[in-house]
Amino acid sequence: MEKKWRRNRFCKSRKNAKVTEVLYLAHGYCATAEWARIPLPSSGRSNSVLFRKSLVEVLYAAPCLQVPRASPYRHTCRDKVTFIGDTFHCWKRKGSQCGCRGQASGVEPGITASRIHPFAEAILFWLPGYRLIKVVKRGIMENREQTYGEVNQLGGVFVNGRPLPNAIRLRIVELAQLGIRPCDISRQLRVSHGCVSKILARYNETGSILPGAIGGSKPRVTTPNVVKNIREYKQSDPGIFAWEIRDRLLGDGVCDKYNVPSVSSISRILRNKIGNLSQPHQYENGKQASPQSSLSYNHIYPYSYPNAMSPSGTKMSNSAGVPVTGGHVSISRGWPSPHTVSNILGIRAFMDPSAIACAEGYAPKMEDWTSVNRAAFPSAHGVNGIDKSAIETDIKYPQPTSSLSSYVPACAYSPSNQYGVYSGPAGSYVSSGHHWQAQGSSLSHPGAGVSMHPSDIHSSMAFKHAVRDGDRKPPSPISKQQHEALSSIHALSLSTSSS
DNA sequence: TTCGTAACGGTTGAT
DNA sequence: CTATCAACCGTTACG
Numbered sequence: 001m002e003k004k005w006r007r008n009r010f011c012k013s014r015k016n017a018k019v020t021e022v023l024y025l026a027h028g029y030c031a032t033a034e035w036a037r038i039p040l041p042s043s044g045r046s047n048s049v050l051f052r053k054s055l056v057e058v059l060y061a062a063p064c065l066q067v068p069r070a071s072p073y074r075h076t077c078r079d080k081v082t083f084i085g086d087t088f089h090c091w092k093r094k095g096s097q098c099g100c101r102g103q104a105s106g107v108e109p110g111i112t113a114s115r116i117h118p119f120a121e122a123i124l125f126w127l128p129g130y131r132l133i134k135v136v137k138r139g140i141m142e143n144r145e146q147t148y149g150e151v152n153q154l155g156g157v158f159v160n161g162r163p164l165p166n167a168i169r170l171r172i173v174e175l176a177q178l179g180i181r182p183c184d185i186s187r188q189l190r191v192s193h194g195c196v197s198k199i200l201a202r203y204n205e206t207g208s209i210l211p212g213a214i215g216g217s218k219p220r221v222t223t224p225n226v227v228k229n230i231r232e233y234k235q236s237d238p239g240i241f242a243w244e245i246r247d248r249l250l251g252d253g254v255c256d257k258y259n260v261p262s263v264s265s266i267s268r269i270l271r272n273k274i275g276n277l278s279q280p281h282q283y284e285n286g287k288q289a290s291p292q293s294s295l296s297y298n299h300i301y302p303y304s305y306p307n308a309m310s311p312s313g314t315k316m317s318n319s320a321g322v323p324v325t326g327g328h329v330s331i332s333r334g335w336p337s338p339h340t341v342s343n344i345l346g347i348r349a350f351m352d353p354s355a356i357a358c359a360e361g362y363a364p365k366m367e368d369w370t371s372v373n374r375a376a377f378p379s380a381h382g383v384n385g386i387d388k389s390a391i392e393t394d395i396k397y398p399q400p401t402s403s404l405s406s407y408v409p410a411c412a413y414s415p416s417n418q419y420g421v422y423s424g425p426a427g428s429y430v431s432s433g434h435h436w437q438a439q440g441s442s443l444s445h446p447g448a449g450v451s452m453h454p455s456d457i458h459s460s461m462a463f464k465h466a467v468r469d470g471d472r473k474p475p476s477p478i479s480k481q482q483h484e485a486l487s488s489i490h491a492l493s494l495s496t497s498s499s
Numbered sequence: 500t501t502c503g504t505a506a507c508g509g510t511t512g513a514t
Numbered sequence: 515c516t517a518t519c520a521a522c523c524g525t526t527a528c529g
Binding site for chain 1 (some may be wrong): 525
Binding site for chain 2 (some may be wrong): 159160161162181182185193194195196198201213214215216
C-alpha cells in the first residue's frame, strides 16, 4: 500500500496524481494524518484549481455521486447523502437536511451513499473545507485480512489476482463488437482500460474471452514413455550423449519441441533412473505407465489442466479423450459442444437440470459476483434471486456483514470452475478478417443508446475457435442464477458517457 | 485523449 | 502438511 502511495506521490508528471491520492484516502489506504497532510491544501478556499478539478473527477468516478456537472460541490459538501427515489438528499452531520438535491439514476430509495459506493462517504467527509477531517474507512477496506474485494479508480470492483467474471469479459467483447471504443467500455463497465485492452487483444488473437489457466505446473516431460525410450537409446548405444538422445527423441517423434526434455533433464534421467542398466525395466515394473499418459503431453503443454473436471465431476486425465490435431497445440480438454456464446453463457446448463447439479461447486461463487454485478451495474432485474445459503457456502470469500456487502466481491471461483461456464471446442466460428467487426446484423449497429437484449447476443454472436483454454476445459454448467447474472449484465444500458 | 504495455502485488495449483 | 515455483490475474502508471 505504502509502495503504491509513494509511487503516485512522487509521480509528478501525472496530472491526475492527486485524484489517485484522494482515492487512496477514500480506500482507507492512508488513514493517518501524516499521510494525509502531505498532498492536501491546508485550507479550503485557497485550494488550487487543479485540486478542485481533481476532486470533481473523483466525484465523477464515484458512481453514487452522479451530480450535475454544473455544480458538484453544492451537492457533495455534506456528511451524509441519502437517496430517496431518484433524488439524493445531502445531510449535515447533525442530521438536518440541508436541502441540497440532485438526480441520481438507478438508485433505490433510502440507500446511503456508502452503500452505493465505498468511496462516497470518505469523500463526503473529506470535502468540507477541502481539508481532511476524517477518513472513514469502510468495511470493504477496513481490514486487509477481511478484504474480499477492492475498488479500482473507476469504481469497479475486482479481486486482485483473480480474473474478471466471464460475464464482464463477455460484455467487454460484446461492446467492442458494437463499435464502442475500449476507453468507453472501460468507463462503462468500470474495468481498467488496461484490462479491457488485454481482454480484447486476447480475444482478437485467440477468439476466446477466457482467462488463462492459473496456477499449476507444467506437465512432466519425463514421462514413462520418454524414460523408456531414453533407456533404449542408452542400451543400444551406451556412449550416447544426452544431446544425441534429445535429438533422437525429437527425430523419432517421441517428443516434440514443446515437451522434449532438456539435456540436463536427460542427464538426470540417465543418472537417476537409468544409471543402473543391470536392472532393466525397473521403472515399468514399479510405476506402470498408462498408455494414455505416454501419448501426448505435447498436445497439452503449455496449457495443461490436469485437474479439470469432467462433466460427471470426476477428474479427467490430461490425455483422456483428448482429440489430437496433428502436431498443433490444439489442447482440447474434452469440450463437447461448440464454442458459441450460448455455450459460453452456459445456456446448455441452463436448459439441462442434470448439468446444473454438476455445477454446485461453481454456483455459489458466481453468485457472489452476481451481487457485485448488480451493485455495480444498474440492472433491469429488480428481483434478487440469489440463494443466500449458496453464498454462505463459500468459505474462501465469505460475505462480509458490513453495509457494503453489495460491493464486496467474492470472486473465488477456481479457474476450472470458471472455465466451466464455457464450453465447446470450436467449429462454429469462421474467422473472417477483422475480428472486431460485427458478425451479425443485430450486433452491427454501433449507434448510441443501443440497448442490447441478451437473446440478441445469444442468437447472433459466435465466438471463434478458442485455441488457448476454452476448448480445453470440460463443460461445467452454470446455474440459473448464474444465467441471471449474465443476463443482468446484458441488460446494461449501452449509453456511454462521453467525456 | 486513447491505447499498448510493463511493473506490481496478488491468487492458484502442481510439485 | 507446508513451501516453492511458475503460471496467470487486474490495476496502475508511463509513454
